[in-house]
Amino acid sequence: MIASFNPATDELLQRFTPYDVNEIERRLAEAAKAQKVWRNMGIQERRPYLQNVAQLLRTHKERYARIITLEMGKPLAEAIGEVEKCALNFEYYAENGASMMADHVMPSSASDSRLVYEPLGLVLAVMPWNYPFWQVMRAAAPILISGNAIVLKHASNVPQCALAMEQLFSQAGLASGLFTALLVGSSEVDRLLADDRISAVTFTGSTPVGRSIAASSGRALKKQVLELGGSDPFVVLADADVEAAANVAVKARFSNTGQSCISAKRFIVEHSIADRFRDAFLEGTLKLVTGDPLQSQSTMGSMARRELRDELHAQVKATIEQGAKLLIGGHAIEGPGAFYEPTILDHVTPAMTAAREETFGPAAAIIRVESAEQAIAVANQTPFGLGAALWTSDPDRARILSRQMDAGAVFINGMVASDPRLPFGGTKQSGYGRELAHLGLHEFTNIKTVWTGPVRT
Numbered sequence: 209m210i211a212s213f214n215p216a217t218d219e220l221l222q223r224f225t226p227y228d229v230n231e232i233e234r235r236l237a238e239a240a241k242a243q244k245v246w247r248n249m250g251i252q253e254r255r256p257y258l259q260n261v262a263q264l265l266r267t268h269k270e271r272y273a274r275i276i277t278l279e280m281g282k283p284l285a286e287a288i289g290e291v292e293k294c295a296l297n298f299e300y301y302a303e304n305g306a307s308m309m310a311d312h313v314m315p316s317s318a319s320d321s322r323l324v325y326e327p328l329g330l331v332l333a334v335m336p337w338n339y340p341f342w343q344v345m346r347a348a349a350p351i352l353i354s355g356n357a358i359v360l361k362h363a364s365n366v367p368q369c370a371l372a373m374e375q376l377f378s379q380a381g382l383a384s385g386l387f388t389a390l391l392v393g394s395s396e397v398d399r400l401l402a403d404d405r406i407s408a409v410t411f412t413g414s415t416p417v418g419r420s421i422a423a424s425s426g427r428a429l430k431k432q433v434l435e436l437g438g439s440d441p442f443v444v445l446a447d448a449d450v451e452a453a454a455n456v457a458v459k460a461r462f463s464n465t466g467q468s469c470i471s472a473k474r475f476i477v478e479h480s481i482a483d484r485f486r487d488a489f490l491e492g493t494l495k496l497v498t499g500d501p502l503q504s505q506s507t508m509g510s511m512a513r514r515e516l517r518d519e520l521h522a523q524v525k526a527t528i529e530q531g532a533k534l535l536i537g538g539h540a541i542e543g544p545g546a547f548y549e550p551t552i553l554d555h556v557t558p559a560m561t562a563a564r565e566e567t568f569g570p571a572a573a574i575i576r577v578e579s580a581e582q583a584i585a586v587a588n589q590t591p592f593g594l595g596a597a598l599w600t601s602d603p604d605r606a607r608i609l610s611r612q613m614d615a616g617a618v619f620i621n622g623m624v625a626s627d628p629r630l631p632f633g634g635t636k637q638s639g640y641g642r643e644l645a646h647l648g649l650h651e652f653t654n655i656k657t658v659w660t661g662p663v664r665t
């Protein structure tokens with residue numbers, strides 16, 4: 209059974225029977241057939257469908273946001289923001305897809321030589337629950353505009369989100385099969401990866417599962433984009449605007465109840481300003497209101513599942529036992545739901561659990577360092593390399609230091625965020641490949657060289 213639970217109340221919302229082999233086969237066949245027609249349409253013909261998707265998202269944003277909040281517990285206002293961002297992404301690719309797919313002439317000795325971009329076919333998307341619309345929609349827009357179809361295996365705790373998106377694409381006029389949501393457990397993924405009709409996979413989720421998907425798709429020689437875990441550093445140097453940094457730090461750590469791959473997780477702060485940063489960060493964190501995510505006054509909702517809360521709590525407890533100082537929080541909130549107190553740990557060292565492991569929930573670790581050089585060394589002292597924030601008032605220093613950070617993106621004097629116009633992805637154990645912008649679109653195309661003779665003399 210695939211069950212939809214409200215993590216803020218523990219209430220069972222709905223149960224779904226996973227699709228059997230016949231239903232999976234029917235849907236894959238339909239997807240393959242629909243993609244053949246879709247790929248032969250011109251990109252200008254595909255564009256209006258993406259615009260329809262964007263419009264539906266905007267028109268019904270409250271309805272979709274409510275489904276998101278009910279299934280994974282984030283505050284409704286954040287869920288509405290998520291849906292609006294999905295619309296923006298579809299508008300962006302509707303607007304820019306044609307120029308990204310345009311032939312790229314490359315002078316050579318031929319009469320004409322160029323790159324042409326062609327779709328790969330069916331792209332399997334294995335997705336997480338933390339931004340149940342955004343993670344899917346950020347992949348779907350470039351996949352579809354370039355002439356591919358998408359087969360979604362969503363996280364098992366957000367089946368209603370998966371079905372709502374499938375229905376949305378149908379309402380937008382896309383042929384049945386171009387966006388297919390398969391209600392299946394994770395044990396089906398290997399079989400799907402081995403299916404000849406699946407050409408590639410985009411996976412967003414944890415690093416251990418990413419490894420397993422990389423191995424299975426590698427065996428089948430399927431193209432992969434892997435967006436995995438992170439333990440993003442948020443470096444505050446002594447010359448930074450400390451109060452501004454602390455203010456942004458609250459959002460960077462606690463939005464989405466701390467359950468974001470690009471949440472700032474390790475706050476690496478130069479000693480001389482560490483107390484000031486701590487006080488301002490604490491003051492901002494104390495203003496958070498944790499509660500029913502459907503109520504407008506709540507700025508932090510529940511975590512998505514109870515066992516995820518238990519994992520976070522174990523990491524917090526271990527870090528305290530290892531010598532960190534608990535400034536605030538540190539406990540599960542009693543009663544129904546998977547609520548956890550916003551938590552700040554100070555005097556964390558790189559060897560402690562909260563610095564070594566990804567903490568996927570509302571717990572911040574402050575690490576004090578002696579110099580900018582040490583800050584960068586500590587920032588890089590992690591197996592991950594997704595995003596990084598760097599706060600300093602010296603632009604030249606920022607430019608130099610940003611190039612020394614092991615990350616797919618460095619945000620200077622700001623918080624790491626995804627944006628349809630900018631490539632997104634990681635390095636090291638945070639994965640490979642890029643989403644968004646033109647690079648995200650080209651990931652799932654065959655970049656074909658076409659050479660036309662005769663040779664020019």
Ligand code: NAP
Nearest residue numbers: 335336337362363364394397413414417435436437438469
């Ligand atoms: P997860 O446990 O890795 O699950 C992600 C997806 O993989 C789900 O659809 C899940 O299905 C499926 N899955 C689980 N085990 C599998 C297996 N053995 N084989 C094939 N598929 C399998 O991750 P999560 O807990 O949902 O999400 C949190 C993680 O995602 C964090 O580590 C976070 O940093 C990362 N993340 C990364 C990004 C990024 O862009 N880099 C963005 C968001 C989240 P079931 O639900 O059915 O198990």
